[in-house]
Amino acid sequence: MASYLEFEKPIAEIDSRITELESASGEDVDLSGEIEKLREKRATLLGGTYARLSPWQKTQVARHPGRPHFRDYVANIFDDFVPLGGDRYFAEDEAIIGGLAKLGERRVVLIGHEKGHDTESRLRHNFGMGKPEGYRKAIRLMDLAGRFGLPVVTLVDTSGAFPGIEAEERGQAEAIARSTEACLALPVPMVSAIVGEGGSGGAVALASAERVLMFEHAVYSVISPEGCASILWRTAENAPDAAEAMKMTAQDLLKIGVIDRIVAEPVGGAHRAPEKACASLGKALEEELETLGELDSTRLRAMREERFLRMGEG
Amino acid sequence: MSWLSRVRNSLPFGAKRETADNLWIKCPACDEMVFTKEYDENARVCPKCDHHGRIGTDMRFAILLDQGYEVLPTPQVREDPLKFKDTKAYPARLKQARAKNPHPDALTNAAGAIKGHRVVLGVQDFAFMGGSMGMAVGSAFVHGVDRALKDRVPYVICTAAGGARMQEGILSLMQMPKTTVAVRRLKEAGLPYIVVLTDPTTGGVTASYAMLGDVHIAEPGCLIGFAGARVIQNTIREQLPDGFQRAEYLHEHGMVDRVVHRHELRDELAMLLDYLSPRAAA
């Protein structure tokens, strides 16, 4: 059965009531009228709840384990994905996946974080927390994209770059800085989509693009609400306040020009209808690449530079 | 002129009236009590144990630059664009920081020379809200680079930051690509970009302009890292190795070219600039 988020309790209650009535329904009792009424009530409640999610609630939705992940986007949006592995220096990091793919008729280089969907895969993908070798692989693939004229699509979904001893030893900061630099240097179109969590430097390293899209209930921030709260409020319990204060929702970020476009999610969030969510994203990505396809490399780089130089100043 | 007399000549702090409270200072490393005057004249390097204490922007300019440098104005940015409030409103925090600091935000540039080599020097000051990178820091960095591009001189940055300015939320994160655009412009113009890492340099500053230098110099013992030690410990639940994230550790792991004593920094930079400065084709 679907797992409900804390704030979805009223919806969960109606759902279990519906299930009850359905099992009580038999040849001699007809409860279909009542069930229908409950279904309508549920639809209204779900729509209303999701239209008014607080930043903290959106954070929960963005982290929902049932939300589509990189492999789902690959399966539903792209064709003939050819993963390419390794940074050529140290290792293959499966927290960041990349390779060649077709988006409709268009050949692209696709890069993104993969969080995993069960215990085994979460461990293998390190919960989507990239290590230096993951970012160096991204740099390598961006370089490849640039040389062979393939547009770059990135799907960002990470709580942040991996904080660990070996990551520091191998230059996590340097890898992130170079990955950001590689985005900015691309002579080909680049479109990034924040599809779940856009966590700090680990996200921006793959999202320094001329067009940045964001799912309706995704979040993008400089630090997690819990991290921000424990520093500024001295307790993680104030995470909802931190989420509010940091302006991390797609709606807020569109207003201040940090993102360019919001991709609508199915009612109740992408996790309730992953295929529908993938379809909307695929369509948006194609439209963006179509527009950018007209521009030459000088113009693309200039757009990217302008975007970040004037960030927050408009 | 020796660094000693240069410090003495331009110490704004020297004018402070000496009281029992500020006459002595306790070295944070060896706990020895040192005369404040002696400590300042030693560029805040402990005369007993050589620990490099944190220094302000003006002292940094004084020990590195030839006399007669020009402090560049800090660019104006939108203040408190998010109307951020934690236990205190952001403008109140800014006001408090400004009352205690000589410059309006955490990064200040000066145009001058190091032993005759013209440069623009940026200095980040940990005393101003932990040196944190917000729009003012990002813009000051870009302005410093713009001036270097205009004058066709190298840009040298002394980094110090606890990380991003959280009160500016995502806009502080956006300073990472923003400053990286500026670094790229220096590189395209063929101008040297030298990073001097000072205590502490962490978070988004490390993961952007601090790690993109042509040469990385670090002061001995300074903390340099991406993630904070506490965050790492909470994630991996392991003991951190000795000297973790210190300058020498980064040197050992290939992220820093040279670890240089503060007293030798001016000579070091002059030497590097002599090698790297753009010269007319011979």
Ligand SMILES: [Zn+2]
């Ligand atoms: Zn000492």
